[in-house]
Amino acid sequence: MSKKADAALHMIDLIRKKRDGGVLDADEIGFIVTGTASGTIPLEQLSAWLMAAWLNGLTIDETRALAVAMRDSGEKFDxxxxxxxxxxxxxxxxxxxxxxxxxxxxxxxxxxxxxxxxxxxxxxxxxxxxxxxxxxxxxxxxxxxxxxxxxxxxxxxxxxxxxxxxxxxxxxxxxxxxxxxxxxxxxxxxxxxxxxxxxxxxxxxxxxxxxxxxxxxxxxxxxxxxxxxxxxxxxxxxxxxxxxxxxxxxxxxxxxxxxxxxxxxxxxxxxxxxxxxxxxxxxxxxxxxxxxxxxxxxxxxxxxxxxxxxxxxxxxxxxxxxxxxxxxxxxxxxxxLKVSHKPGATQELKAWKSGYVAAMDTMELGWAVQRLGAGREKAGEPVDPNAGIEFHAKRGARVEGGQPFATLYATNETMLAEPVERIKRAITFSDEPPETVPxxxxxxxxxxxxxxxxxxxx
Missing domain, CATH: 3.40.1030.10 (Nucleoside phosphorylase/phosphoribosyltransferase catalytic domain)
Structure with a gap:
């Protein structure tokens, strides 16, 4: 064990160090990981450190130290x-x-x-x-x-x-x-x-x-x-x-x-x-x-x-x-496979425009899926196994207004409106086909x- 590891480390000091743009060494990273695994570091302090790390980034050495320390925080599979x-x-x-x-x-x-x-x-x-x-x-x-x-x-x-x-x-x-x-x-x-x-x-x-x-x-x-x-x-x-x-x-x-x-x-x-x-x-x-x-x-x-x-x-x-x-x-x-799928509510969304599907804001589509009941807003929340979206047209497809674009599956009827609006915001139509993306x-x-x-x- 290094001399630094023997010295007293305090989480508030490490939060401030990262907040101010400092770089943590392997001993300091190890201290955070050990305290995380044992529960001795309060969640509010871990949250503050995560935000500091998000705002200022982790160096290559910090990242490697964090990966190895977390790997070694419990037993391993052989x-x-x-x-x-x-x-x-x-x-x-x-x-x-x-x-x-x-x-x-x-x-x-x-x-x-x-x-x-x-x-x-x-x-x-x-x-x-x-x-x-x-x-x-x-x-x-x-x-x-x-x-x-x-x-x-x-x-x-x-x-x-x-x-x-x-x-x-x-x-x-x-x-x-x-x-x-x-x-x-x-x-x-x-x-x-x-x-x-x-x-x-x-x-x-x-x-x-x-x-x-x-x-x-x-x-x-x-x-x-x-x-x-x-x-x-x-x-x-x-x-x-x-x-x-x-x-x-x-x-x-x-x-x-x-x-x-x-x-x-x-x-x-x-x-x-x-x-x-x-x-x-x-x-x-x-x-x-x-x-x-x-x-x-x-x-x-x-x-x-x-x-x-x-x-x-x-x-x-x-x-x-x-x-x-x-x-x-x-x-x-x-x-x-279809009989096993029993959503609480279903809605077919028809294309609201004609043209080529030029772009899809896929993150927005992901949030639409989450709002239907397939994801969670808080850790530990249950998810609906039957919620989700089936797409009938993808990027580059030519669609006509009124043809089926997507089918939404929700936990209940009240959860359909917001995802429909999110899908409409996420899709860009054009008169010409988009370039192919590898x-x-x-x-x-x-x-x-x-x-x-x-x-x-x-």
């Missing part, structure tokens, strides 16, 4: 007994972002173990665990022993943090959602990587969103976050790559809880609706990288085609259903990330 390379995927969050339900079984079908520790709704984005909760009986709160057993049986498991796994992040994650301090590259990076590093991963694929529905809407900020996460994870010994992907529109055709699970099951069954083509393509590309980094193929392109094979022959669907059953889910819910615009490997950070001025 996947070595599985006899496979442990590889995971993580997204920085978006609207309709449901690739986890596809990439986990796709990668597992190609021989890698996928120990996926996921979270709940944060801000305008949906939560993987909230979506899985729409499956009757599904348990995401597994012990580490149960987690390992499901992985051994199915090759993949999607779970929540245990009370003893990265406990500091659980506290800070909830506080960020309630204090308006979500959109911070350093805090996002440390939160994501603390959980992933605690899972003992051999490799990690990051899906970093950019565009109107991303937490970091400016491309430069998204690039910085991607580079920061890759470099931080690589420094901790985990092979990592980040794909910069488009969140200028919802991914796929649905945004909500059950309807997103249902859309993924349709794809796993071999259905190929046009409005879901971007979801299918991105999932195959992410899974391809996971398979490649896990040693299954020599290149990511070969991994893509291996994943496509597992999708086509039904292997991925079989593994997904096995995983759901192993985690307590009732498979009968998949017998008829689904994946850049890929950061270790060398690219380190070079970017050297040149970055922050």
């Amino acid at each position: 996947p070595s007994r599985l006899g496979k390379q442990a590889v995971d995927k993580h997204s920085t969050g978006g609207v309709g972002d449901k690739t986890s339900f596809l990439v986990a079984p796709l990668a597992a079908a190609c021989g890698v173990a996928v120990p996926m520790i996921s979270g709940r709704a944060l801000g305008h984005t949906g939560g993987t665990l909230d979506k899985l909760d729409s499956i009757p009986g599904f348990r995401s709160a597994l012990t580490l022993t149960e987690f390992e057993a499901v992985l051994g049986q199915c090759g993949a498991a999607i779970v929540s943090q245990t009370p003893t796994l990265v406990p500091a992040d659980r506290v800070l994650y909830a506080l960020r959602d309630r204090t308006g301090t979500v959109e911070s590259p350093g805090l996002i990076c440390a939160s994501i990587l603390s959980k992933k590093l605690a899972a003992g991963l051999n490799a990690l694929v990051l899906d970093v969103k950019t565009g109107s529905g991303a937490f970091l809407r400016k491309r430069a900020n998204a690039e910085y976050l991607a580079a920061l996460m890759v470099a931080t994870a690589e420094a901790a010994g985990t092979r990592t790559v980040a794909l910069l992907t488009d969140m200028g529109q919802p991914l796929g055709r649905t945004a909500g809880n059950w309807i997103e699970v249902a859309e993924c099951v349709e794809l796993l069954r071999g259905e190929m609706p046009e409005e879901s083509s971007d979801l299918r393509e991105l999932s195959l590309r992410l899974a391809g990288w996971m398979i490649h980094l896990g040693g299954g193929t020599k290149t990511a392109d070969q991994g893509y085609w291996a994943a496509a094979g597992a999708l086509a022959d039904g292997t991925a669907l079989k593994l997904f259903l096995e995983m759901v059953k192993a985690q307590g889910g009732d498979l009968a819910v998949f017998d008829d 689904l994946v615009s850049h890929i950061f490997a270790r060398e690219d990330a380190e070079a970017y950070l050297r040149d970055a001025i922050r």
